[in-house]
Amino acid sequence: MSLFDLFRKKDAQKPSVPYSLVMRMTPYRLYAHKSNSLVMSVSIKNLGEEQLLTSLSLDLPDMISMDKMEMVKTKEFKVGEIAPNETKELKVELFGGLNTDKGEYTLRVTVMSHFMDYSHVINSMKSTATIGVV
Numbered sequence: 761m762s763l764f765d766l767f768r769k770k771d772a773q774k775p776s777v778p779y780s781l782v783m784r785m786t787p788y789r790l791y792a793h794k795s796n797s798l799v800m801s802v803s804i805k806n807l808g809e810e811q812l813l814t815s816l817s818l819d820l821p822d823m824i825s826m827d828k829m830e831m832v833k834t835k836e837f838k839v840g841e842i843a844p845n846e847t848k849e850l851k852v853e854l855f856g857g858l859n860t861d862k863g864e865y866t867l868r869v870t871v872m873s874h875f876m877d878y879s880h881v882i883n884s885m886k887s888t889a890t891i892g893v894v
C-alpha cells in the first residue's frame with residue numbers, strides 16, 4: 761500500500777433497498793372508450809432489520825388516472841412506519857375514460873424510505889406495472 765492509495769477515490773457502495781413489492785390488479789384490464797375502473801393492490805414488505813418510514817409514489821400514463829375526471833396522474837402516498845418483516849397493503853382505484861385507447865399502458869411505482877420525516881429520502885426502489893386495455 762503506497763501513500764497515494766490512501767487518497768485515491770473509493771467506489772461508493774449503494775445500499776440495497778430492503779423492500780418486497782407485489783402489485784395486483786382486480787379486474788385484470790380496463791375497457792377502451794368506456795368509463796370503468798380497476799383496483800390496484802400494492803403490498804410492501806420490509807425485508808430489512810430495522811423499522812423504516814415509507815412512502816409510495818405512483819405515476820400514471822396519459823390515458824389512465826386516479827379520479828373519474830381523468831385529472832390526477834401522479835400521487836404520493838404516505839404509508840407510515842413498517843417494522844421488520846411487516847407487510848402493509850395499499851389499494852388505489854385507477855380509472856379509464858372515454859379517451860382511453862386499446863393497448864398496454866405502463867405505470868411507474870417508486871417506494872421510498874425516509875429519515876425522520878418525509879422530506880429526507882434515504883433510499884428508493886422503482887418498479888413498473890402494465891395495465892392492459894381491450
